[in-house]
Amino acid sequence: MAGVKVVVPGDAIDAAAATVVRLGPGLVQAGGRTQATAAGVLHSDGEQWWVVTNRRRYVAAEGEPVVGVVVARHGEGYRVDIGAAHDALLPLLAFEGATKRNKPSLALGTVVYARVVVANSFMDPEIECYNSNTGKSEGYGELAGGFMFKCSLGLARRLIASRAPVLAALGAELPFEIAIGVNGRVWVCADGPEKTVLVANAIRNSEYLDAAQCKQMVRELLDR
Structure with a gap:
């Protein structure tokens, strides 16, 4: 555009x-x-x-990636907090390769990366931990270890929609894994807790910085 x-x-x-x-x-x-x-x-x-927008509450939309936390389990699957008005349903078979005999068992508090497949005003949202269109995980699933934090919905969408300057600056200095949800939640995992927290702080601080300022900010955090 x-x-x-x-x-x-x-x-x-x-x-x-x-x-x-x-x-x-x-x-x-x-x-x-x-x-x-x-x-x-x-x-x-x-x-x-x-x-x-920078509204505080996420409104689910089909096809969007989200980071959620398992808060309950029932006969058909899990209830997952995605920061919306209602928890999302995650069916037991909504994982790559899952069958009735072979399906993942998630503990309460587990962080997952998922995509929204049902979102309307008549029922609770539904998510899946793989892409049902391709049958592949495509990075979705349980997020073990690492650290999850919240950011504004506007920043989350900018991180996903383009090559964010802060991610480029961080990637040039140290390796890390990241999962970004448009619901304003980000999961990161680097080599050790100190670097993981550094990545999280850099992303939080980057919302109103340009590319040059992001690069300088990352360098200052590393120097500390």
Whole structure:
């Protein structure tokens, strides 16, 4: 999308219907007209359009990656806190290669990386720890070890949507693993707790910094 466009609720989105494959948070289509339902910055990756806001509560949307915490287990699966108004359902078979005889057993408090597959106003959201379209895990699943922290929803989406300067600066200095959820939760794992906390602090501090400032900030954290 060329340039930056700020929208407020009720604004019409000037996009050809053929180019809008999926509407994300902050947008709705009614009567053949797409309009904003939230104030923020309009974004598009060519396949999806959405509005980035810094609201506090996540609103689930189909196809989005989220980081959640298992809070309960029942006969059909798990209840997972994804920071939305309602916990998400994670079925027992919603894992790569899972069968009735072979399915993962998750303890309460387990952190998982998942994608939203059902999201509407009539039922609780449903997530899966693999991509059911391909049958592959694609990085989804249980996140063992590491450290999970929260950030603003706007920062989380920027970390996912583009090559974030802070991630580039960190990657040039030390190896680490990361899982980013658009629900404002990030899981990181580096070589030891000190470096893991360093990565988390760098990401938290990067929200309003440009590329040069991110690089300097990472260097200062490493020097300490």
